[in-house]
Amino acid sequence: MYEELVVIALGGNAIKQAGEKGTTEEQFANVDITAKQITRICKAGYLQVLTHGNGPQAGALLIQQEEAKDLVPPQTLACCGAMTQGQIGWMFQNRIGFHFKNEGLDYPVSTMITQVVIDKNDPDFQDPSKPVGPFYTEAEAMALKNDKGYIIKEAKPGEVKSWRRVVPSPKPIDIYEKKSIKQLLDIEALVIVSGGGGIPVVEESDGSFSGVDAVIDKDLSANKLGQVLNADYLLILTDVEHAFINFNKPDQKALETITLSEAEKYQEEGQFASGSMGPKMDAAMRFVRWGGKASIITSLDKALDALNGKTGTRIVKD
C-alpha cells in the first residue's frame, strides 16, 4: 500500500543517449535502465506517475514525415506528438511491467494518451521560439513559410541548411484526462502520461478542443500533473545529481535542501541557465508554491536516494 504520490519527469537520456542512432533496440535498452530505477522507487513505497520528453523521437518522426512528403501527407505536429506518446509509453510500460513482475509487484502499468489544455491567448503565440524538426535551406524554409504558414527562424547562420521551424511553447493550464488518471491511481497503477509535455489543445468557440502545433515544456506539464493529481513530490530527472550556484566558477556550490525563497533569489540572480536548469527550477518552484511537499532535481541513478532525502537538490516550503 502506497503512502505518497510522486510525479516523475524523465529526461531525454532516459530513452535515447547522445550519440546513439535511436533504433528501437537502443531505446529499449535505455528504457530498461530507467525501468529498473522506477521499480526500486515502487518497492520503496512510492506511487508514481511518469512523464517524459520526446525531443529525439519527435525529431526523427518529423524528418521521416518530411522525407516522404511526396508519397504520403505529413501529419500535424500535434498528431506526431500523439504518435510519440504511443511509442515511448509502450517501451516504458513494457519494461516496467517486466521488472515489476520480476520483483513480485502486482501493479498495472499503463500509458494513457494525454491532451494538455493551453490558453489560445498564451503570450508565447506572439513570439514562438521552440525549434522543431529538420534544418532547411533558405529556399526550403521560405517555401514552407508560404505553403504552410510555418514560422521559421535562422538557427545556424553560415550553414547551408541554417533555417528551422519554430513553434510556441505555451504554459499548460489543465490535464484533460485527469479523471481517468486518478481512477487508475486508485488501484495503485503506475501511469505514464503527458509524454512530450502532452498534446497541446485549445478550447474552440464551439466547445471542442483542437490540437495545436506547439510544444509544452515537459517539466511544466509535470508540475501541472502534480497539482491536478494532488501529488506529494515532483521529481525532475536530468543528467546531473544537483543544481549548482556559481556554476563553473571557483566558488561553485551544489545545492542540497533549499527553501522556495532561496530558490527564487537564485533564480532572480540568473544562477540557472535559461535553456537547461532554469525551466526545471521554474517548474520545481511552481510545484512547491502551489503546496507540494517538495520538488527534487537529480539524476536517474540517484532518484531513490534523492526521494529519501540523501542527495539531489530539494526545494521545500519556507
Added chain:
Amino acid sequence: MYEELVVIALGGNAIKQAGEKGTTEEQFANVDITAKQITRICKAGYLQVLTHGNGPQAGALLIQQEEAKDLVPPQTLACCGAMTQGQIGWMFQNRIGFHFKNEGLDYPVSTMITQVVIDKNDPDFQDPSKPVGPFYTEAEAMALKNDKGYIIKEAKPGEVKSWRRVVPSPKPIDIYEKKSIKQLLDIEALVIVSGGGGIPVVEESDGSFSGVDAVIDKDLSANKLGQVLNADYLLILTDVEHAFINFNKPDQKALETITLSEAEKYQEEGQFASGSMGPKMDAAMRFVRWGGKASIITSLDKALDALNGKTGTRIVKD
C-alpha cells in the same frame, strides 16, 4: 448508468476513406462522423470499448520510415503499431470527448496503449502471409531479406515494384492491460484500446514480453477483448449493413438474425470471402461460442439500430 457492455471494432473507413490522401484534417473529419455515432450509442445506454484498424496509418508510417532510412533508423513494426495507437486513439478520444460534452454525457474518454499476447508457437509464424508496408523491386526486396531477415513475397507479378514484406498474423491469446481497462470501465469511461489489433508481444524465457513484427487481426482482438472484459455484445462495423449468403448470385440473401450453428454451416460452405467477411464472421462466431449474448456485423451508420435489433447480421446462441 449503463446496463450492457459492447466491444466495437471499427473498420478502416472510420478513419480514412478510400481515395483520400490521409491528412490529419481528413482523418479527423472521418473520425468525427464516427464519434457522433458512438455518442448516440452511449446515449442509448451502452457502455463501450472501442478498437480500430490501423492499415492505412501503419502503411503511411512504414513508407515514411523507409524513405528516411538513411537519416534516421526505422522503428520496428511493433513500435510503429504503438505509434498508430497513439495517433488514432487521440483522434477518437478528442472528437468523442467533444460530442459527449455537447450531449451532456460526463464520461471520460481515454486511449490506453495496449499489448496483445500471442503464442510464439502460433502456426502462422511458419507461413506468414499478411503484407505490410511499401512495394519493392526484386533487388530492394532481396536486400531487405538479406539485411533484415524480412520474409518477402511477390504481390503484384509483372509490375516493377512487385514485392512486399509479409509478416505473421497470429491469434490473440490475452490482453495484457485488461486490469487497467476494467478499472476505467468501473467509472463508465469509454476506453479506446488495442488499435490495429494491439501490439503483438510474446513471453520470453526470462518472463519478459517482447514486441514481435506481426499483425493481429483487429476483429479477433476485439473478440478477445469482449471475452476478457465479459462483454455482452461484439459489434463489428464494416462497409455493408449485412453479411450475405450466395453473394452476387441471383439468390443472394442478406443475413439477419442467425444462430451460431447456421453461421458455422454457412462458413463451412464457403459463403464468406476469406479476405473480408470470413475473418469477421470467424471473430463473431468465436464470441458467441464463448458465451456472448450476440455478435453483430453491420455498417457504422446502422450501428445503433443493429444493437437495438432492427438491422444488421446478428449471430446468437442456438
